[in-house]
Amino acid sequence: MSVFEKGTPFTMKEKNKRLILQCIQDDSPLSRSEIAEKLKISKPTVSSIVEELLQEEWIKEIGAGTAGAQGGRRPIQIMFNHQARFVIGVDIGGTKTLAAISDLSGNLLATTLFHTQEEVQCGILHKVNMVAKQMLAELNIDEKKVLGIGIGVPGMTNVKDGIVIDAPSLRWKMHPLKHEAEKIFPWPVFIDNDVNVAVLGEQWLGAAKGMSNVVLISIGTGIGCGMILEGNLYRGSSWAAGEIGYFVTDIHQAKQKDDPIYSGYGFLDRHAGGAGIANKASQALKKQSNHPLQEKALITAKDVFDYAKSDDPIALKIIEEVIDHIGFAIANVISIINPEVIILGGGISKSADWYLPRLEEIISQFASVPTEVKRSAFGSEIGVLGAVSLVLRERECVLKTLS
Numbered sequence: 001m002s003v004f005e006k007g008t009p010f011t012m013k014e015k016n017k018r019l020i021l022q023c024i025q026d027d028s029p030l031s032r033s034e035i036a037e038k039l040k041i042s043k044p045t046v047s048s049i050v051e052e053l054l055q056e057e058w059i060k061e062i063g064a065g066t067a068g069a070q071g072g073r074r075p076i077q078i079m080f081n082h083q084a085r086f087v088i089g090v091d092i093g094g095t096k097t098l099a100a101i102s103d104l105s106g107n108l109l110a111t112t113l114f115h116t117q118e119e120v121q122c123g124i125l126h127k128v129n130m131v132a133k134q135m136l137a138e139l140n141i142d143e144k145k146v147l148g149i150g151i152g153v154p155g156m157t158n159v160k161d162g163i164v165i166d167a168p169s170l171r172w173k174m175h176p177l178k179h180e181a182e183k184i185f186p187w188p189v190f191i192d193n194d195v196n197v198a199v200l201g202e203q204w205l206g207a208a209k210g211m212s213n214v215v216l217i218s219i220g221t222g223i224g225c226g227m228i229l230e231g232n233l234y235r236g237s238s239w240a241a242g243e244i245g246y247f248v249t250d251i252h253q254a255k256q257k258d259d260p261i262y263s264g265y266g267f268l269d270r271h272a273g274g275a276g277i278a279n280k281a282s283q284a285l286k287k288q289s290n291h292p293l294q295e296k297a298l299i300t301a302k303d304v305f306d307y308a309k310s311d312d313p314i315a316l317k318i319i320e321e322v323i324d325h326i327g328f329a330i331a332n333v334i335s336i337i338n339p340e341v342i343i344l345g346g347g348i349s350k351s352a353d354w355y356l357p358r359l360e361e362i363i364s365q366f367a368s369v370p371t372e373v374k375r376s377a378f379g380s381e382i383g384v385l386g387a388v389s390l391v392l393r394e395r396e397c398v399l400k401t402l403s
Contacts, residue, residue, distance in 0.1 A: 220274055
């Protein structure tokens with residue numbers, strides 16, 4: 001009998017069951033004898049537990065494998081059933097909210113997008129609950145097969161108590177989101193800051209797959225940073241880790257009296273975030289005449305980037321300054337964290353291929369060590385994939401159902 005089989009009969013079986021499921025999930029397809037050999041658990045024990053897992057639909061048989069060197073019957077191969085259970089991922093953004101149904105491999109089976117501000121005042125979680133149940137019904141998935149719901153929020157979040165400390169775009173302060181969610185949803189609820197959630201998704205399936213030290217910088221309306229250090233998400237002593245929107249990247253500008261401070265937004269947010277870029281363009285155009293952007297009722301950061309790519313002098317000057325701010329911030333992060341990779345996410349990252357050479361030039365000049373910079377692998381879906389990963393990283397959420 002192996003060390004894994006020792007203990008009381010109940011704990012012994014529970015532990016072996018979890019080990020066998022994890023082995024199949026990580027290395028399938030496998031035969032029963034291969035599982036026994038890998039885990040050093042007796043073949044009768046493996047066979048008995050495999051039968052239970054088959055009945056519970058956590059695994060499935062996929063036919064015969066290759067016969068051994070001595071010939072004989074070909075062993076039946078076993079695969080992890082990625083649709084044994086499902087997870088709901090939700091990415092609440094300041095402008096739009098995306099909800100999705102995922103299997104255990106991160107395959108998004110259905111998604112629903114809706115406007116955040118239209119729902120946030122009258123109960124955004126009720127809207128999420130409605131669309132989630134609609135998607136489950138359309139997919140013919142029993143609600144009892146949902147392991148949990150992960151929610152990413154655009155603000156500083158106390159994960160332990162489930163409280164959104166400050167989310168300016170949602171006008172939430174000390175908002176008891178998890179308590180509210182647990183009254184609405186019939187599933188376990190997991191919440192975190194949206195950038196923390198995004199970096200989990202990149203490490204799980206994206207540009208940082210398999211890496212242990214990862215930084216994701218999200219550049220949207222504001223600028224945030226998610227960090228995985230030594231394989232673990234780092235949140236800080238008061239849940240404020242990664243708030244690089246407060247970085248000061250120009251001491252002279254920071255000392256200017258006409259550089260306003262807004263609650264919930266730091267120096268870097270104001271100078272390199274989407275809202276700051278649009279505001280800089282609006283101010284610059286007041287001194288110009290007959291510029292095409294003046295015809296727009298609302299100038300966006302995307303507009304400014306598009307014109308900069310066309311060598312428009314006003315837009316180009318603004319974006320060059322923005323890239324400098326972002327480059328200095330990334331160089332500082334690299335020098336403190338020493339990650340394996342820096343990943344760029346958020347709306348402004350869509351133009352990364354265009355400005356990446358300048359960014360790399362700044363990093364090579366000012367950072368302590370060379371570090372690869374990549375674009376997010378998933379774009380707009382990274383938030384919901386990260387929310388799914390947030391649920392699945394809580395291993396017990398999956399494995400408790402085996403008891």
